[in-house]
Amino acid sequence: xxxxxxxxxxxxxxxxxxxxxxxxxxxxxxxxxxxxxxxxxxxxxxxxxxxxxxxxxxxxxxxxxxxxxxxxxxxxxxxxxxxxxxxxxxxxxxxxxxxxxxxxxxxxxxxxxxxxxxxxxxxxxxxxxxxxxxxxxxxxxxxxxxxxxxxxxxxxxxxxxxxxxxxxxxxxxxxxxxxxxxxxxxxxxxxxxxxxxxxxxxxxxxxxxxxxxxxxxxxxxxxxxxxxxxxxxxxxxxxxxxxxxxxxxxxxxxxxxxxxxxxxxxxxxxxxxxxx
Amino acid sequence: xxxxxxxxxxxxxxxxxxxxxxxxxxxxxxxxxxxxxxxxxxxxxxxxxxxxxxxxxxxxxxxxxxxxxxxxxxxxxxxxxxxxxxxxxxxxxxxxxxxxxxxxxxxxxxxxxxxxxxxxxxxxxxxxxxxxxxxxxxxxxxxxxxxxxxxxxxxxxxxxxxxxxxxxxxxxxxxxxxxxxxxxxxxxxxxxxxxxxxxxxxxxxxxxxxxxxxxxxxxxxxxxxxxxxxxxxxxxxxxxxxxxxxxxxxxxxxxxxxxxxxxxxxxxxxxxxxxxxxxxxxxxxxxxxxxx
Ligand SMILES: Nc1ncnc2c1ncn2[C@@H]1O[C@H](COP(=O)(O)OP(=O)(O)OP(=O)(O)O)[C@@H](O)[C@H]1O
Ligand SMILES: [Mg+2]
Numbered sequence: 309x310x311x312x313x314x315x316x317x318x319x320x321x322x323x324x325x326x327x328x329x330x331x332x333x334x335x336x337x338x339x340x341x342x343x344x345x346x347x348x349x350x351x352x353x354x355x356x357x358x359x360x361x362x363x364x365x366x367x368x369x370x371x372x373x374x375x376x377x378x379x380x381x382x383x384x385x386x387x388x389x390x391x392x393x394x395x396x397x398x399x400x401x402x403x404x405x406x407x408x409x410x411x412x413x414x415x416x417x418x419x420x421x422x423x424x425x426x427x428x429x430x431x432x433x434x435x436x437x438x439x440x441x442x443x444x445x446x447x448x449x450x451x452x453x454x455x456x457x458x459x460x461x462x463x464x465x466x467x468x469x470x471x472x473x474x475x476x477x478x479x480x481x482x483x484x485x486x487x488x489x490x491x492x493x494x495x496x497x498x499x500x501x502x503x504x505x506x507x508x509x510x511x512x513x514x515x516x517x518x519x520x521x522x523x524x525x526x527x528x529x530x531x532x533x534x535x536x537x538x539x540x541x542x543x544x545x546x547x548x549x550x551x552x553x554x555x556x557x558x559x560x561x562x563x564x565x566x567x568x569x570x571x572x573x574x575x576x577x578x579x580x581x582x583x584x
Numbered sequence: 585x586x587x588x589x590x591x592x593x594x595x596x597x598x599x600x601x602x603x604x605x606x607x608x609x610x611x612x613x614x615x616x617x618x619x620x621x622x623x624x625x626x627x628x629x630x631x632x633x634x635x636x637x638x639x640x641x642x643x644x645x646x647x648x649x650x651x652x653x654x655x656x657x658x659x660x661x662x663x664x665x666x667x668x669x670x671x672x673x674x675x676x677x678x679x680x681x682x683x684x685x686x687x688x689x690x691x692x693x694x695x696x697x698x699x700x701x702x703x704x705x706x707x708x709x710x711x712x713x714x715x716x717x718x719x720x721x722x723x724x725x726x727x728x729x730x731x732x733x734x735x736x737x738x739x740x741x742x743x744x745x746x747x748x749x750x751x752x753x754x755x756x757x758x759x760x761x762x763x764x765x766x767x768x769x770x771x772x773x774x775x776x777x778x779x780x781x782x783x784x785x786x787x788x789x790x791x792x793x794x795x796x797x798x799x800x801x802x803x804x805x806x807x808x809x810x811x812x813x814x815x816x817x818x819x820x821x822x823x824x825x826x827x828x829x830x831x832x833x834x835x836x837x838x839x840x841x842x843x844x845x846x847x848x849x850x851x852x853x854x855x856x857x858x859x860x861x862x863x864x865x866x867x868x869x870x871x872x873x874x875x876x
Contacts, residue, residue, distance in 0.1 A: 364781060384783040394774040398796040398872035408782040410792065440874050458782065 311341035311494035312375045312385070312461035314361060319370035320519075321356055330356045332519035334370070343488060343495035345509035347502065347548070349556050353520025354498040355466050361496060362388045362464045374462070384408055387455040388464040391471060393447040395439040401450050402426070402435040408458045425453040428487060445476035452484065462494045469504065481507040482533070502552060506544045507534050514548070516555040522583040524551035551580045639663060660842035669843035670850055679851055685827040687855075689745065689820075690813050693752025697809050701757045702802055705764025706794065715765065722761070730755035730816050734823070744824035748817075755816040756809035763808065767801025768794065800871045807863040814856045 319334040330353045338344050346354045359365035361372055363379045363386060372379040374386065382388075395404050405425050406418040426432050429449040434442065439450060448468055455463060465484070469477045485508045488495045499505055505512045506528055514524040528544045535541060646662025649655045660666070673679040708715040730751050737747040771794070779793050795802075821830025829852050836845035 362781070364777060382781045382783075384781070386781075388777075388781055390774055390777075392772075392774060394772065394778050396775065396793070396796070397874075398799075407779075407792070411779070411783045411785065411788050438872075440872075454778075454782075 311492045313340050314338040314462065314494065314496070315373045316361060317371055319357065319360060319367045319372070321353070321360060321365075321367045321369075323356075329519035331360075331367070332521055334520070334522065336361075336513070336522075338494060338496065341489075341492050341494055342511065343485065343497065343509045345497045345499055345505035345512040346515060347499055347505050347512050347552065348515030348520075349500065349517060352515040352517035354500075354515060356520065357515075358388065358464050358466050358496065358498050362386050362462075364388060384412060384458045385460050386462040386464065387458070387460040388466065389448075389451055389455055389468040391467045393439075393444075393451040393468075395447055395450055395454070397438070397440050399439065400435065401431065401437050401439055401442070404439055404450055405453045405457055407454060412458065414458075421457055422453075425457050428456065429453045429483070443476075445472050445480065448472065448480060449483075452480075452487075456487070456491070456493075459491070460493060462496065463488060465495070465497045465499075467498055467500070470499070470501065477504070478507070478536075484508065485534075502545060502548050503536060505548060506530075506541055507536070512548055512551075514551045514555045523555040525581045525583055526551050547580050554582075657840075658842055661846050665843040666846040666850060669841075670847040673844070673847055673851075679847075682827065682829055682832045682848070683851065683855060685825070686817055686821065686829045689748050689828065690752055690810075690817055692749045693813050694756050694806065694809060696749065696753035697756035697760050697813075698802075698806060700753075701760030701805065701809075702764050705761045705802075705805075706768060706790075708761070709765040709768025710794075722758075726758045726762075730812075731819055734820070738824070748820045748825065751820045752813045752816055756813040759808035759812060760802070760805040763801050763805025764798060767798035767805075770801075771797045796872070800867060800873060803863070803867045803870065807860065807867065810859055810863055811856075814852075814859065818852065 314337070316334060316336040319331055319336070320329055321331040322329050334357060336357075346357060348354055356365070360367045360370075361379075363372070363382045366380075379386075396407065399407070402418075402422050405422045406415065409415050409418050409421065423432065423435065426435055429452050431446060431449055431453070434446065434450075439447060442450065451468070463484075469480050472480065481504055484495070487493075495508070497505070497508055509528055512526045512528060513522050514526065515521065516523045526544070526548045528548075530538075530540045530544060643663050646659065646664070649661060650659045660669075670679070708718055733751060733754055734747070737750045738744075741747040741750060775793055775797060776789065779789055784793065817828075818830040818833065821828040822834050825831050829848060832848045833845055836842070836848060
């Protein structure tokens with residue numbers, strides 16, 4: 309397994325213009341190849357934490373180690389994807405995918421590597437197209453190919469699917485999880501969609517705001533393909549909803565304990581571990 | 585939709601084979617192309633009618649001048665004598681002869697403006713403190729008429745050509761500089777974040793991201809600069825030099841050849857219009873921006 313191990317200790321962050329701490333004393337360990345979801349309400353510090361883990365920002369306090377090495381800046385081996393695909397509109401699909409190779413003086417590999425990546429994200433026939441001619445979902449697939457072209461060890465996803473329609477989103481959730489598993493990539497996903505967390509992660513960390521902290525951890529041990537209609541899915545989701553409600557201090561109307569769950573000898577609480 | 589309802593929403597179960605987003609660009613239909621052609625023909629007709637109107641006004645003005653005994657000497661300003669002289673000048677090569685030095689001066693002035701304005705604009709747009717430091721001084725310098733530098737230019741440069749190129753350059757640098765800086769400030773910051781993440785070095789950032797991203801802003805600045813340069817050119821050529829369009833106008837006035845003077849004015853208009861048109865086409869061709 310080539311995915312990286314991440315260990316963050318005592319991460320606190322205060323923005324220069326921010327009144328309060330955006331993050332306060334976060335400790336986090338992620339195993340190689342694991343898929344983690346950071347979930348919580350808007351403003352609880354998910355993006356801030358992701359930027360710090362990736363090295364794109366520096367925390368006011370605390371340290372991040374990836375495979376034992378201190379993180380001091382961004383690296384092509386830890387790639388972040390955002391809500392917007394942020395493709396370069398003056399380039400074709402294949403030029404966008406190859407841009408990482410170009411920055412690292414590896415354009416010689418482009419001939420084989422770029423088509424390989426485009427096949428992986430199922431856009432093989434779009435190589436010569438301008439990215440502006442693609443749909444939102446296709447653009448996010450190109451962004452995924454661009455992120456993977458340098459064989460990263462970690463993929464950080466900051467709600468990259470939240471602007472897509474339900475079908476497209478579902479297809480990409482499955483594909484990203486599959487690709488990450490195949491390539492042994494450690495996945496750190498930020499979302500406020502509980503279904504997405506259950507769909508993609510092995511473990512979800514629920515955050516609460518002011519200051520940003522973890523409030524609970526939910527294991528999502530579902531083997532193989534994940535179908536939202538399956539029983540396991542419903543159980544994991546119920547557990548996550550409960551943890552989420554606890555963190556946010558609110559109740560979500562229609563997800564509150566559906567009848568079919570009560571028959572399952574109430575396994576949900578066992579999976580939730582409160583933090584602090 | 586509130587966040588909590590969004591969270592609670594269950595996406596519909598996808599079909600066994602999730603639908604793939606299909607190609608989005610439909611080929612332009614025949615009727616669409618026809619409509620496009622019709623629109624082009626219409627705007628061409630309007631342009632033609634507008635120019636005809638201008639000619640009529642000019643011709644009327646000519647008739648008025650001609651019929652007024654006190655202004656009779658200026659009758660050669662009318663379209664008839666002007667166009668007769670213009671064709672003569674085109675045939676004899678005189679038109680090309682007086683245009684070439686002017687184009688050369690404008691070309692060099694613009695080249696200097698781009699060489700100084702683009703890097704300076706990028707510095708201003710990229711480094712916040714540089715922008716804040718230079719903002720007021722540049723706004724101040726920008727408002728000084730380029731022609732007021734004329735005495736200084738004449739003293740500072742050994743040749744008249746040098747002085748004129750300097751005047752054009754100093755007039756043309758501001759649109760290029762401000763347009764470049766403003767373009768860079770508008771660039772989506774996530775493009776830089778992605779590049780940084782993927783290991784871009786400073787020169788990658790400059791040549792692979794910044795310059796393509798702001799190419800349209802730079803070209804728009806150049807187009808504005810060309811307009812300014814073309815305006816400054818004629819008065820700048822009023823002094824010293826013995827070639828160029830500005831000189832020809834002055835010379836024609838001194839020799840009372842008003843048909844030559846008017847023909848030169850027409851040449852200035854045609855070339856200025858042509859250069860601007862070329863700029864506009866270049867922008868449209870090089871642009872990656874989509875109209876729709
Ligand atoms: N550049 C900034 N300057 C000052 N404060 C900031 C800045 N960016 C974020 N914050 C604050 O830090 C806190 C955490 O922000 P962050 O963007 O990490 O939240 P988030 O969990 O990603 O929210 P969302 O789900 O809406 O993306 C918020 O209270 C926010 O107001
Ligand atoms: Mg965020």
